[in-house]
Amino acid sequence: MEVKNNNNNSILEIDDLxxxxxxxxxTVKAVNGINLKIRKGETCGLVGxxxxxxxxxxxxxxxxxxxxxGRIAGGDIKFKxxxxxxxxxxxxxxxxxxxxxxxxxxxxxxxxxVYTVGDQxxxxxxxxxxxxxxxxxxxxxEEMLELVGIVASRKNDYPHQFSGGMKxxxxxxxxxxxxxxxxxxxxxTTALDVTIQAQVLAMIANLRERLGTSMLMITHDLGxxxxxxxxxxxxxxGKIVEAGTIEDVFSGMKHxxxxxxxxxxxxxxxxxxxxxKPIKGLMPDPTNLPQGCAFYPxxxxxxxxxKTIPPEAYHNGTHxxxxxxxxxxxxxxxxxxxxxxx
Amino acid sequence: xxxxxxxxxxxxxxxxxxxxxxxxFVMNLTPGNPARAILGTGVPQADIDAYNxxxxxDLPFLQKFVNYLVNMFFHGDFGISYVTKQxxxxxxxxxxxxxxxxxxxxxxxxxxxxxxxxICAAVKQYSVTDTVSSLISFLxxxxxxxxxxxxxxxxxxxxxxxxxxxxxxxxxxxxxPVLAISIPIAAQNFRFTKSSMLDAIHQDYVRTAxxxxxxxxxxxxxxxxxxxxxPVITQIGMNLGLLLCGxxxxxxxxxxQGIGSLIVSxxxxxxxxxxxxxTILISICFTIVMLxxxxxxxxxxxxxxxxxTKKRG
Amino acid sequence: xxxxxNSKMTLEGxxxxxxxxxxxxxxxxxxxxxxxxxxxxxxxxxVVLLIVPLFxxxxxxxxxxxxxxxxxxxxxxIFGNDGxxxxxxxxxxxxxxxxxxxxxxxxxFSCIVGSVLGAIAGYFGNAVDNIIMRALDIFMSVPDILFTxxxxxxxxxxxxxxIVALTLAYFTNYVRLVRSEVLTLSEQDYxxxxxxxGANSMRIILSHIIPNSIGVxxxxxxxxxxxxxxxxxxxxxxxxxxxSPQPEWGQMLSESREFMRNAPHLMIFPALxxxxxxxxxNLLGDGLRDSLDPHLKS
Numbered sequence: 001m002e003v004k005n006n007n008n009n010s011i012l013e014i015d016d017l018x019x020x021x022x023x024x025x026x027t028v029k030a031v032n033g034i035n036l037k038i039r040k041g042e043t044c045g046l047v048g049x050x051x052x053x054x055x056x057x058x059x060x061x062x063x064x065x066x067x068x069x070g071r072i073a074g075g076d077i078k079f080k081x082x083x084x085x086x087x088x089x090x091x092x093x094x095x096x097x098x099x100x101x102x103x104x105x106x107x108x109x110x111x112x113x114v115y116t117v118g119d120q121x122x123x124x125x126x127x128x129x130x131x132x133x134x135x136x137x138x139x140x141x142e143e144m145l146e147l148v149g150i151v152a153s154r155k156n157d158y159p160h161q162f163s164g165g166m167k168x169x170x171x172x173x174x175x176x177x178x179x180x181x182x183x184x185x186x187x188x189t190t191a192l193d194v195t196i197q198a199q200v201l202a203m204i205a206n207l208r209e210r211l212g213t214s215m216l217m218i219t220h221d222l223g224x225x226x227x228x229x230x231x232x233x234x235x236x237x238g239k240i241v242e243a244g245t246i247e248d249v250f251s252g253m254k255h256x257x258x259x260x261x262x263x264x265x266x267x268x269x270x271x272x273x274x275x276x277k278p279i280k281g282l283m284p285d286p287t288n289l290p291q292g293c294a295f296y297p298x299x300x301x302x303x304x305x306x307k308t309i310p311p312e313a314y315h316n317g318t319h320x321x322x323x324x325x326x327x328x329x330x331x332x333x334x335x336x337x338x339x340x341x342x
Numbered sequence: 343x344x345x346x347x348x349x350x351x352x353x354x355x356x357x358x359x360x361x362x363x364x365x366x367f368v369m370n371l372t373p374g375n376p377a378r379a380i381l382g383t384g385v386p387q388a389d390i391d392a393y394n395x396x397x398x399x400d401l402p403f404l405q406k407f408v409n410y411l412v413n414m415f416f417h418g419d420f421g422i423s424y425v426t427k428q429x430x431x432x433x434x435x436x437x438x439x440x441x442x443x444x445x446x447x448x449x450x451x452x453x454x455x456x457x458x459x460x461i462c463a464a465v466k467q468y469s470v471t472d473t474v475s476s477l478i479s480f481l482x483x484x485x486x487x488x489x490x491x492x493x494x495x496x497x498x499x500x501x502x503x504x505x506x507x508x509x510x511x512x513x514x515x516x517x518x519p520v521l522a523i524s525i526p527i528a529a530q531n532f533r534f535t536k537s538s539m540l541d542a543i544h545q546d547y548v549r550t551a552x553x554x555x556x557x558x559x560x561x562x563x564x565x566x567x568x569x570x571x572x573p574v575i576t577q578i579g580m581n582l583g584l585l586l587c588g589x590x591x592x593x594x595x596x597x598x599q600g601i602g603s604l605i606v607s608x609x610x611x612x613x614x615x616x617x618x619x620x621t622i623l624i625s626i627c628f629t630i631v632m633l634x635x636x637x638x639x640x641x642x643x644x645x646x647x648x649x650x651t652k653k654r655g
Numbered sequence: 656x657x658x659x660x661n662s663k664m665t666l667e668g669x670x671x672x673x674x675x676x677x678x679x680x681x682x683x684x685x686x687x688x689x690x691x692x693x694x695x696x697x698x699x700x701x702v703v704l705l706i707v708p709l710f711x712x713x714x715x716x717x718x719x720x721x722x723x724x725x726x727x728x729x730x731x732x733i734f735g736n737d738g739x740x741x742x743x744x745x746x747x748x749x750x751x752x753x754x755x756x757x758x759x760x761x762x763x764f765s766c767i768v769g770s771v772l773g774a775i776a777g778y779f780g781n782a783v784d785n786i787i788m789r790a791l792d793i794f795m796s797v798p799d800i801l802f803t804x805x806x807x808x809x810x811x812x813x814x815x816x817x818i819v820a821l822t823l824a825y826f827t828n829y830v831r832l833v834r835s836e837v838l839t840l841s842e843q844d845y846x847x848x849x850x851x852x853g854a855n856s857m858r859i860i861l862s863h864i865i866p867n868s869i870g871v872x873x874x875x876x877x878x879x880x881x882x883x884x885x886x887x888x889x890x891x892x893x894x895x896x897x898x899s900p901q902p903e904w905g906q907m908l909s910e911s912r913e914f915m916r917n918a919p920h921l922m923i924f925p926a927l928x929x930x931x932x933x934x935x936x937n938l939l940g941d942g943l944r945d946s947l948d949p950h951l952k953s
Binding site for chain 1: 545546547549550551552553554555556557560564565568569572642643644645648
């Protein structure tokens with residue numbers, strides 16, 4: 001593998017990121033200080049319910065937040081050691097689609113209906129490789145289509161002629177055509193049915209192997225995480241409440257109450273039960289977050305301290321949990337943390 | 343695709359029939375008769391009846407209707423004017439051309455002014471161009487053609503004496519009527535284009551384009567524009583209907599010898615052949631323009647094109 | 656609350672949540688300065704048109720007084736007098752009552768007729784839809800003005816007949832609009848769910864489709880009132896409005912033509928009346944559209 005010009009092989013480093021949406025009426029605190037690290041070749045899962053701040057995090061990396069309302073209020077995002085937030089618009093454009101690519105959730109509307117898919121893939125190639133001749137671009141387009149499992153001759157077809165699953169493949173082809181170092185996938189299979197989901201995930205895994213791409217996989221589906229990720233961060237109300245390797249989070253002994261709730265709510269095909277076990281309550285209003293731990297209103301193990309003081313990180317090797325019940329235990333460290341591979 | 347075009351052109355036939363029927367029907371309801379209107383009140387009833395009989399007015403309206411259609415479709419004969427006793431077609435054709443010149447020039451002017459400004463205003467929302475254009479177009483959209491025409495007359499004819507106040511003797515005679523017709527439409531075009539562009543800018547595929555690293559210019563000119571202009575194209579076609587209405591008013595105001603003023607003057611005289619022939623010509627023009635608009639739309643939007651072309655296999 | 660579908664905004668949910676939504680819409684509307692100005696102007700106009708006639712008699716609007724012919728504005732006749740010596744201010748007020756009255760009623764009826772037709776065409780589809788839309792195409796290929804003129808001439812110019820003529824001219828707006836709303840909404844899942852739950856067509860139309868298309872209908876209706884006022888003034892300009900001596904703005908402008916050179920005030924006041932009324936209505940209409948589709952406003 002190529003040696004990067006930073007020391008510890010890190011592709012993405014998010015430090016204390018804070019993102020808000022500011023409208024006339026209110027300020028929405030979407031992301032409230034998260035830390036995340038991805039190394040070359042790794043896949044990190046970002047798990048949480050709708051509204052936890054996952055998509056906002058992803059958009060912030062590429063600085064694609066809605067111009068009028070979205071604002072990065074604090075923290076930094078470093079790509080290969082260089083801060084993305086300091087980059088000029090020109091530099092940022094060179095990064096997008098080229099070094100960092102993104103696949104969005106809804107394939108139905110992600111493609112421009114009046115241009116062929118070949119055109120749209122070709123556009124991504126041409127944007128970052130202006131020196132290529134037309135024939136070479138065409139060849140590359142066909143290669144990408146074959147790579148994602150679409151017949152090359154369909155490059156002259158329009159998006160409406162493809163099914164949802166195939167559209168998503170096209171979107172993935174666009175994202176990978178310039179061989180980015182980092183792929184951000186925001187719930188790439190949520191809008192697809194289960195069998196197609198399996199195919200698309202397998203394809204993504206395959207491509208990652210071949211191209212060595214690191215990935216940030218955003219999802220609310222723990223099954224997808226188990227299949228595809230090396231590390232996982234659990235996000236709640238704009239904060240990461242637990243992070244670690246797959247083994248840490250899926251089979252470890254200690255967990256954040258939210259994580260426990262998430263795993264408990266997955267219906268088990270093997271056991272017989274008459275009721276599902278959801279986590280009671282709802283996610284807090286992001287314009288009016290509770291003091292202390294954001295999860296305390298829904299937490300069965302809530303203590304008095306949880307209501308007033310935000311929890312610190314408890315580290316156990318690669319595993320970090322932000323919960324007061326683990327405070328003062330062996331290995332807990334004050335201050336920042338929560339990113340695996342520290 | 344050609345099957346679709348042929349189908350639409352064939353639809354002209356029921357259109358012509360329908361229009362003729364509507365007019366004969368309405369005329370049937372109106373009071374009076376041509377002879378009375380043309381010859382005057384002092385003339386004895388017998389003469390009136392003779393006149394009406396001679397021109398064929400006193401037949402039952404359904405019979406008139408059928409006769410007219412038969413003459414038109416099989417003999418290309420648009421009838422004889424009740425008033426001038428001249429063949430209708432010769433009378434209306436030159437005036438039809440004048441109106442068409444007015445309307446189509448108006449279409450070009452309103453498109454050239456309204457649409458590019460609308461695009462600018464959407465791209466540079468809240469800029470000076472946007473605020474000023476939006477304000478002006480908002481005001482102008484509330485000014486009907488005849489008020490605008492009066493103001494133009496007042497300023498350019500009366501006070502400044504630059505432009506003739508009536509008739510079309512040379513190209514300068516076209517200026518004020520065209521402006522009076524096209525400015526309110528340009529204002530509408532502006533607002534519609536701006537809103538269509540803003541709609542398109544908020545679509546997901548624009549976000550995809552940005553995520554690819556496309557510059558704002560490419561995003562707007564390549565991705566947004568094509569999608570935003572689709573409904574605008576249809577709107578331009580429909581504008582022709584409004585332009586024709588405006589033309590009728592402008593012809594009255596500026597004393598232009600167009601087909602609008604001809605029809606208007608013949609309504610009170612109940613000169614059915616002229617009214618019908620004139621209206622049919624206008625309807626045909628409008629229908630053909632709408633057809634061309636739809637074809638252009640199908641060329642640009644592949645989803646619509648797919649509907650009209652049957653793919654094999 | 657609001658869901659995007661093919662770039663068209665629709666209200667999600669059922670009619671029972673109506674109350675909360677209305678408050679929400681009103682709150683958004685209040686923040687739109689333009690709309691509030693428009694609304695204020697319209698309220699002022701409404702009050703003026705209703706109250707002033709108590710102080711200014713109809714007589715002064717129609718009595719000819721040649722001693723005052725073409726008089727410039729004075730304290731007694733604040734807008735001056737026209738070519739027949741009639742008080743312009745009074746004529747504007749009474750003309751306004753007629754124009755606005757006709758416009759409101761014509762809008763109301765054209766809305767009902769057009770919406771019903773559009774709903775039928777959209778909901779039942781196929782042959783019914785085809786016939787209605789083809790007939791509409793034929794009808795619409797005749798320029799409005801000519802048709803309206805013929806109708807007014809046929810029926811004679813009176814308050815009721817003008818309303819009929821204008822309704823006929825404008826109902827077509829609604830047919831296309833409502834039909835397309837119905838087509839979009841029929842594809843929504845909750846209609847499907849409703850049908851699966853056993854609701855019949857009538858119930859679906861009444862409790863799902865109408866409440867959800869009301870927003871678009873209201874915006875268009877507001878804009879149409881302005882359009883009809885303009886159209887009606889055009890008709891009266893061409894001599895097809897209410898018969899003399901009943902004052903009407905368009906007709907006043909027509910009369911002002913002769914006297915343009917010496918007495919421009921004959922032209923200015925009715926023109927301003929028309930433009931200000933239409934502008935106020937359009938401001939309100941734009942504001943309503945923005946407050947019903949919040950996603951469009953950044």
